[in-house]
Every structure is written in C-alpha cells, then in structure tokens.
Amino acid sequence: MAIIEIEGSRLEVDDDGFLVNPDIWNEHIAHLIAKSDGIAELTKEHWNVIRIIRTNFEEKGKAPMIRALCQESGLKLREIYGLFPLGPARGACRVAGLPKPDGCI
Template sequence: MEVILVDGMELHIDGDGFLQDPQLWNERVAEEFARIDGIDELGPKHWEMIRYIRGFWEQSDMAPTVRNLCRHTGLRLQEIYALFPRGPARGACRIAGLPKPDGCV
C-alpha cells in the first residue's frame, strides 16, 4: 500500500492507485489523481461524470455500469476514454474516489 499527500492529508492507496478510504475523497483528491493520470485540468464534462459516479456510488455502494455512464452523460465510450484515458473504471471511478470496482483488472 502506498501513501500520497494531498493538501497535508495522508491518503492510503492500493497497488492500482485506488483510494482505500473513499470517505477521505474531495475535489482536491480528484485533481491530484487526474494529474497523476496525465489529465492537466478537469473540465465541466469531467466533473459531470465524476459527480455522477460519486453520487451513484454513495446511493448504491457500487460503481455505475459503462452503459449507465453513457446514458446519463450522453457520451459514447470513445468520448469517455478521451476524457479519462485510463477508462471508466481505472480512470473515472478512481478519480471519483471509489474503491476498486469488482471485476476491474
């Protein structure tokens, strides 16, 4: 397990970079995870997806499906990959502070 520092707060992440305690997530954590992924700035489309993923997880304790993401945002899968080059699970869900989704390799 690795520890990263965001605004003076120590965050424990697993070997794949997922936050171990999702309750510690905030927008600065999202920005730092995005920076680590090579995303210079999170724009409105990024934040729409991050907030949707986060809200879905808070209500259901699971990540939304890719189909759900596409339906909610109106984006095609290719557009999601353009926003989050590591993909919906390794990129968007991780940046949204979710634990590693089941079935995520």
Template sequence: MDTADNQNNQETIDGYVKEMSNWSRELAKELAARNDIGPLTDDHWKVIEHIKEYYQDYHQGPPILKLCRDTGFTRKYICELFPCGYVRGAFRLAGLPRPAGCI
C-alpha cells in the same frame, strides 16, 4: 509509487482512495495529473459526480452504458475524457474503491 508517497496515506498503493470520506476535489485533481488526464473540465466533473452519486445509491460504479445514457456522453467521449480507462480513470478520480477483479 508506494503508500508513503501518497498524499497523507489517503490512497492505496495502486492510486485508489482508501476511504471515500478522504475524497476531495483537490485529491481528484492530483490523481488526474498523476494519471495524465490533464486539467479537469466540467464534463469530467459531471462524470465524476454521477459516478459518486450512483455508488452511494448502489454500492458499485455504474455500467458505462448507464453512465452514457444519464450524462448524454458517448462511450468514445468518456474514453477521451479518461484515456487511462473508465474504471482506472473515472472510478479512481471519483474516490471509488478498486473493483474486485480489477487488474
């Protein structure tokens, strides 16, 4: 997918949101569909919102173990919610920038 195919050029070529201010629930739903995550449930939104809040406070996404403690979800369950990966799935849907060193 090239940048021209992305909704209003809001995303980078690899599907991360360019600016967090461009993030919306609709964009997250679209990204979920494109990443084979399926319809977003209340549990997806709980993870996404927690990641967004943590990022606003610390300027980085939460370590997965912190997320597990804060949400009460297991690592396995988070991986089931975001089968394409915690960073690639959850961070992307939360509108976080691509982490440095992420391949």
C-alpha cells in the same frame, strides 16, 4: 496498501492506486489524482462524469455500469476514454475517489 504523495498530499491507496477510504475524497484530491493520471485540467464534462459515479456509489455502494454511465452522461464510451484515458474504471473511478470496481483488472 501504500501511501502515495502527490504535491505534498499523502493518500492511502491500494495496490492499484485506488483510495482505501473513499470518505476522504474531495475536489482537491480529484485534481491531484487526475494530474497523476495525466489529466491537466478537469473540465465541466469531467465533473459531470465524476458526479454521476459518486452519486451512484453513494446510493448503491458501487460504480455505475459502463452503459448506464454513458446513458446518464450523454457521452459515448470513446468520449469517456477521451476524458479519462485510463478508462471509466481505472481512470474515472480513481479520480472520483472510489475503491477499485469489481471486475476491474
């Protein structure tokens, strides 16, 4: 576990940069993590993906499978990578404040 500081905010993260406590997540933290991942601005499309991921996590305790995320968002996988260059797991799930998804290397 580590503490990272982004623009004056201190966040406890695991060794891969995922929030240790997803309950502290808010939109401000999402913006901070996105900026640290090289995403200058979170668009409507970003927020749609983030909300799908968070809703799935709140209801099922885990991130949605990639296929389900694509179906529900109406985006192709390459479009999700366009929004989150680190990918749906390492990028989108981190910005959404989730713990590291199972199977994420």
